[in-house]
Amino acid sequence: MPRQQRQATKYPGVFFIEGTAKDGRTERIYYIRYRQGVKMTEEKAGRQFEHDMTPARAARIRTERIEGKTPSNTARREAVQAAKDAEANKWTVSRLWEAYKAQKTVFKSLRQDQYRFDKHLSPCFGKKEPHEIAPLDVDRLRIGLTKAGSKPQTVKNILALFKRIIRFGERKGLCPGLGFQIELPKVDNFKTEFLTTEELQRLFAALDAETNIQGANILRMCLFTGMRFGEICKLTWADLDFERGFIHCRDPKEKRSKALPMNDLARELLMGHPRTAGSPYVFPGAGGKMRTTNRDTARRIRDRAGLPKEFRYHHGLRHTMASYMANSGQVDSYVGHKALGHADQKMWARYAHLQDQTLRDAVQVPADIFKDILKGKSGPDPKVVNIAKAKR
Template identity: 25%
Template sequence: MATLTKTSAGRWKAVVRRQGWPTSSKTWRTKRDAEDWARRTEDEMARGVYQNRAPAERLTLSSAIDRYLSEVTPTKKESTQAAEKVKARKLSADLGQYSLVAITPDVVAAYRDRQLANNKSRDTVRLQLALLSHLFEIAIKEWRIGIWSNPCRAVRTPKPGKARDRRLSSDEERKLLSAAQSQSNPMLGLMIRLALATAMRAGEIQRLRRCDVDLNRRTALLRDTKNNQSRTVPLTTNAVRALRTALDNPVRPIDCDLIFFGEPGREGIRRGFQYGPGWKRATRDAGIADLRFHDLRHEAVSRLVEMGLGDQEVAAISGHKSMQMLQRYTHLRAEDLVHRLDALDSSTAADADNDYRGVEAPIAETRP
């Protein structure tokens, strides 16, 4: 049953008590609003669907993002944590003042449209909405703060952008390696060679340890991968040469097992070599534009396919779990395919000649 009382400030407080439900109360500016809320609350309790929305009304998106970053984000990989913090800052700056109940599908759709109008890429906006959607899922399922539904589910997300098809030409590879080797730290050049030979991700190379590499068997065990499944990568002679050079680094700390090691951070923990600054210098000195370190993985996968390896073989090396993703990483040059087609044509023509060789020409039929 609802009870309405007028406060000393001139506002109306509605209190709803019903057996089997916790007492619920809310203060309104007018008596009409308090009566409407009390009637609606009693009806929801009678139908067994009442949910206290007060926590969601008080909690702003900015505060929810802070809680998400402190409770949920630390459970993810370091690279994912850094990326989420960047996306969270943008969401908080634009929508942080809204309470969670005020973020409706219309608000989310308007945010999406503003971002796209500001020339943000479709992938950037799609990932921002994915983070926002997961925050609401956590708020509904774990925090239980009084939200009925996830507003992001009712909003169309941008389609993924076109896959990068950046290939590294032989001339660019030569210039890039030359620029990398001219730097004081040789590890960048070795990482580039290893990435082109194995299709490893940058993070996988950074986390590679001496105990994971067997140069005699020519294998490298990757324990910590993007999809959380370890895999063993075969090593080419170029990969073995790069790893052997890195292992023989004379300045390697005795207590460090990382093959490509960096300097200790503020907390005294030594992590993998941070290639970013050196990569920027190397690409600038080599005069190469629009090339990312991750493009080396694309290049390596494409080269494996051009060598004639099957999809399953390439996927076993690269770690792709679906043929669709493998296809997004594979970009074959038409000029390279021309040479392979010529080789097939030559072999086909030779087989045809062999089929007809030794067969006597039919004798022309003559009339008497």
């Protein structure tokens, strides 16, 4: 493009060239030229129509530049870029959260934690760096959640997530810590659920009447093996060792693999369970992928069996299995603890000498009790016992 003709104005250091406005009209584009120290600067002041620029206004801008009252266009652009660079290098809580997620290899509760962060943490702390957060800010969040009706466990989960994110940044050398301790609410989480003989009989009848075999068998697995729902969802056919009588659980709650003994009821269920073509999972979800929910079927079975609404259909069956095992009088509490795969490393180390047959015998006890119930025999209901306390 050829150099356009500069046209002077009556104001020193102010000139213009002619250009085309957005609406097609010819307009003047004003420039100013001035010296600061030994440096000569030339820059655009503005367009006639778009910026409502006039020679007098351009002259005033030139005077402000010379007097140092306003920065030059170049200085402003450099300042904007510096601000962007500084912002990009800030380890805000939101940026720490993204980095925290990216380095996780075992993340069982990503969906829940993402919701907690987006709903509660991001609005309060997302744009802040950890050193900008005061204890009062965390107190406001805690009080606000409580006043909004959040349960103590919900408040604890949100604050615990916030604590993990900050610790991650501090541990990786990305940012300093908060400089104060986050106090988590104390929650009494000990809850043991079990079903009576009559309730189990109704449950077995409801399971037999259920047309969703996959969903019904998941509940049976919770009861027969004491496995957690997440462990059952991850279970593949390759994890089943029918020869040795063990089920290999991958990525369980304690973030390490383990082998659970297989009793007669579990073996019979698994050997008769239908396989889904093209899927490696024993209890696959939609499209043969790993299952993430069994809520609808479980609730339908729970309601058909007349069980309490507050009964946690998956974990409650695990507790039921543990209660029958602990109260049978035939299983040592340490053996039962290991047979159920509880994540107590000291117990595991202390009783690492337990033989496979000992563990198989332990889980066979409740299986025999359930067999009697299935046959119509009734026996005494188990008492609720804390296995951890039973050893004392």
